[in-house]
Amino acid sequence: MSGSVDAVHRRFERFVPLGAADRRFLSEVFARARIVEPRRTVLTEGRRCEALHLIAAGWALEYRLLPSGGRQILKIRLPGEVFGAECLAFGTALESVQTLTRCAISPIAREDYAGLQISHPRVAAGLFLAATADRAVLQEWALSLGRRPAAARVAHLLLEIEHRCALAGITGRATPFPLTQQDVADCTGLTLSYANRILGQMRRRGLITLRPQELAIQRRADLARIAGFGSRYLEPTPLGGFDGEPGPSVPAARSG
Amino acid sequence: MSGSVDAVHRRFERFVPLGAADRRFLSEVFARARIVEPRRTVLTEGRRCEALHLIAAGWALEYRLLPSGGRQILKIRLPGEVFGAECLAFGTALESVQTLTRCAISPIAREDYAGLQISHPRVAAGLFLAATADRAVLQEWALSLGRRPAAARVAHLLLEIEHRCALAGITGRATPFPLTQQDVADCTGLTLSYANRILGQMRRRGLITLRPQELAIQRRADLARIAGFGSRYLEPTPLGGFDGEPGPSVPAARSG
């Protein structure tokens, strides 16, 4: 379980500048977090849902199941991110969410949203823009699933995870990697066997080092060429134009 | 080219109640529309983009291209919908958009968003919720692309288009269908040949009638079973909680 209030502020400030009151608000939300053990289901598709959720710490997976038994993972969630926002529009969860590591999760009630729009417009805007950035990621996944060959899908996934970790300030000589190969397969729309074969090839070619809980990318350029990976869709530009704009709190912070 | 101001108001009111001032604002946006001929590119991925766009009338496609030449369609846009919202978070278009029919398209400047948040919070909330609903659709597509067999993908696409047309008030004994088979293939991640074969089979089995510009679904239950189609992800519930809430203007309007 990694993450802190700072991770949350930092994530929001990728999208909008925050004022002291906004930060205080988010800190209060953060403080409401409850702890969830790894591999627990925290949201089930089709069930009523009256809150969206902030991941204060830990990793989680959003996914959909098919009657035939298939699972498609739709998003990997890192600390500071929000899931279940569709409850605002639907009042129902449209996907399931499972923790990957031990997590700290804070609810934000659906009924509070309209007020939030007035009392903390920058936070509300941050939620919108974060949702927009989420869509960009999902879009990239749809492109992978529809049009990239298997090796490119896997390579793309690995590069995305590493890049997002870097942006989120999760650093070290290797990237944490709590996914199983079944998870990788469910992210990429492949079967376990085939995902395994591809990972094995990448390892044998010296492109990556993959050990339980840990990923290191050895030849990033080669892997990026295979994947057709570009990081633009992961790198938003903060939006200006808010009145009473507070001073820059994250002065164009870069992490690589 | 179908659609009117009403289509725009109606679409927003699926998500939030609007006041007279909100409706006036949207009408002004609507009035700024410019006409675009069919099959024209109106947004190009990677290019700077300082406005999001409202489709006042007509159909459009959002898609991504691969260097290898592949195209993945990500969304079919109907009248009243918004595209290019990611420019708020990125200042750059992340996908390309092409008109399918003759369209009327209105820009909403990126720099106006922060003010909109204050002056028309319900419209701002509507944009957010519409984006959330968009995500739900994209998510369903990702599930199709990753885990559904080819016939199910095609069936799902046809049912979704028909259902969305019904919700948007586009009625008649057949649904308009301006997509070519190449478009269908690019939506479903298939090749033209294979998409053609599957459509041929469906036609021969009496499941659908597909003619240029026109789709009729004959045996909806059978097709829905093949597709694993459920319409929940297309049917939002308006969000309450706004102060000075106006009376209901679309009293739980259903269309089917």
Added chain:
DNA sequence: CGACGATTTGACTACAGTCAATGCTTGTGG
């Protein structure tokens, strides 16, 4: 040690892709 989950590998299969040719409309110009 035994159990369970995760990973690895092999043999075989099939769904969907590729490539290429043909047909069908529709619109345009001679």
Added chain:
DNA sequence: CCACAAGCATTGACTGTAGTCAAATCGTCG
């Protein structure tokens, strides 16, 4: 009124990527 071109749809033969099924191995934790 016909010839022709362009775009879209259809069909066939062949291929290959990825799926299926099954078994073996590894590792960790009781």
